[in-house]
Amino acid sequence: MITLKEALTLSKDELNKFKDDLKKKIEANPTLNAYIDVKNVGEGVPIAIKDNIQVKSWSVTSASNILQGYIAPYNATVINKLTEAGLSPFGRVNMDEFAMGSTTESSFYGKTLNPINPEYVPGGSSGGSAAAVGAGLAIAALGSDTGGSIRQPAAFCGIVGMKPTYGRVSRYGLGAYASSLDQIGPLTQNVEDAAILYDIISGSCEKDSTNANKDDKVTPSLNADRKLRIAVLPKYLESANQDVKDAYAKAIEALKAQGHTIVEHEMKDSKFDISAYYITATAEATTNLARYDGIRYGNRVTGKNLEDTFTQTRSNGFGDEVKRRIMLGNFVLSSGYYEAYYVKAQKTRHIIKDNYAKIFEDVDLILSPVAPTVAPKFGELATPMDMYLSDIYTISVNLAGLPGLSLPVMKNADGMPVGLQLIANAYDEQTLFDGSLSLERELNYQK
Numbered sequence: 077m078i079t080l081k082e083a084l085t086l087s088k089d090e091l092n093k094f095k096d097d098l099k100k101k102i103e104a105n106p107t108l109n110a111y112i113d114v115k116n117v118g119e120g121v122p123i124a125i126k127d128n129i130q131v132k133s134w135s136v137t138s139a140s141n142i143l144q145g146y147i148a149p150y151n152a153t154v155i156n157k158l159t160e161a162g163l164s165p166f167g168r169v170n171m172d173e174f175a176m177g178s179t180t181e182s183s184f185y186g187k188t189l190n191p192i193n194p195e196y197v198p199g200g201s202s203g204g205s206a207a208a209v210g211a212g213l214a215i216a217a218l219g220s221d222t223g224g225s226i227r228q229p230a231a232f233c234g235i236v237g238m239k240p241t242y243g244r245v246s247r248y249g250l251g252a253y254a255s256s257l258d259q260i261g262p263l264t265q266n267v268e269d270a271a272i273l274y275d276i277i278s279g280s281c282e283k284d285s286t287n288a289n290k291d292d293k294v295t296p297s298l299n300a301d302r303k304l305r306i307a308v309l310p311k312y313l314e315s316a317n318q319d320v321k322d323a324y325a326k327a328i329e330a331l332k333a334q335g336h337t338i339v340e341h342e343m344k345d346s347k348f349d350i351s352a353y354y355i356t357a358t359a360e361a362t363t364n365l366a367r368y369d370g371i372r373y374g375n376r377v378t379g380k381n382l383e384d385t386f387t388q389t390r391s392n393g394f395g396d397e398v399k400r401r402i403m404l405g406n407f408v409l410s411s412g413y414y415e416a417y418y419v420k421a422q423k424t425r426h427i428i429k430d431n432y433a434k435i436f437e438d439v440d441l442i443l444s445p446v447a448p449t450v451a452p453k454f455g456e457l458a459t460p461m462d463m464y465l466s467d468i469y470t471i472s473v474n475l476a477g478l479p480g481l482s483l484p485v486m487k488n489a490d491g492m493p494v495g496l497q498l499i500a501n502a503y504d505e506q507t508l509f510d511g512s513l514s515l516e517r518e519l520n521y522q523k
């Protein structure tokens with residue numbers, strides 16, 4: 077598969093031939109189930125689009141039954157930015173329903189398989205995006221990251237996934253899960269491609285009130301030779317298995333070999349991250365998903381009266397995981413429990429942010445695991461709690477609004493990729509990409 081950087085140099089005829097060949101390759105690999113459908117439209121470089129990002133005239137469903145029949149009436153800001161830069165949306169890729177999940181098993185369209193080994197999950201919720209890039213069925217893809225949903229599937233599929241600082245990329249046109257946590261970002265074959273795609277989709281947007289209105293670009297100044305201070309977190313790895321610990325040690329040696337200074341720091345117990353995240357995310361999800369009632373758009377089940385129509389539509393339209401999170405969100409926002417749960421979660425979120433700020437007073441980047449294990453096999457996560465606990469290393473980045481980038485470090489004995497993430501201070505994507513490019517070059521990971 078050619079890289080995004082290479083694709084941007086193709087002539088119109090070369091690009092059209094490439095897109096025709098790519099479509100045939102996707103159609104020849106249906107069992108992966110990375111794509112929901114393929115749209116060979118536009119003149120630009122083809123980019124796979126997660127099914128919760130609006131593309132005008134496309135069916136966009138967030139992989140849910142309740143949105144079957146919905147046709148997007150407008151483009152998300154990131155789609156307009158793609159087309160303006162000579163890229164084009166090429167197809168919808170699979171995801172966990174409403175981005176709620178870590179394995180892409182909760183999709184209305186069925187599960188996506190891991191391109192490295194189909195017995196393993198591809199991660200989630202952007203599993204379709206990661207699997208498409210990992211399988212060579214996409215040059216690059218867009219996903220969304222609420223608690224690790226770009227970085228974790230990227231790690232599981234052996235590719236690069238980047239979550240920008242909150243507000244760096246417009247959320248206008250993104251199907252909301254948790255509005256204070258969601259961020260669109262790139263999934264690519266390498267760090268440089270991630271920087272290129274990040275530069276294209278980031279920047280100001282008057283339609284998003286949370287947008288940072290920052291238009292500076294990182295690609296022109298990419299510098300893998302910068303010498304940085306990088307924090308490592310030895311005690312933070314207690315929940316990680318040996319594969320992840322081995323990858324962490326390998327990454328530290330690689331960073332040292334590149335001339336970076338390694339310093340030890342401590343993060344607060346990740347159990348606080350889990351609690352704060354799932355209270356915050358489910359509370360916001362409950363509010364955001366209240367609009368899906370079958371009246372204005374989407375799949376309606378007509379009941380005996382208006383209330384019964386709401387109930388029947390939502391009962392039939394939402395999957396089990398979405399229902400579970402709606403119920404939890406309603407509980408933590410209820411009058412008897414709001415102070416006990418939601419308010420405490422916001423206080424904890426502030427503590428987590430302060431913890432990061434204190435570390436960044438001393439360092440440029442933090443090296444962290446992405447997940448406590450490599451991709452599990454289908455069925456290994458026996459309960460929802462097992463799935464929630466698999467997010468322990470990614471969710472704090474969203475709670476603090478920081479940028480993070482996951483990249484593959486090594487393969488374990490079974491040939492499955494082990495990814496780690498670098499985390500930067502808010503709005504310091506330049507340092508994040510510089511450090512990531514340096515680490516990537518030293519590791520020289522081979523698929």
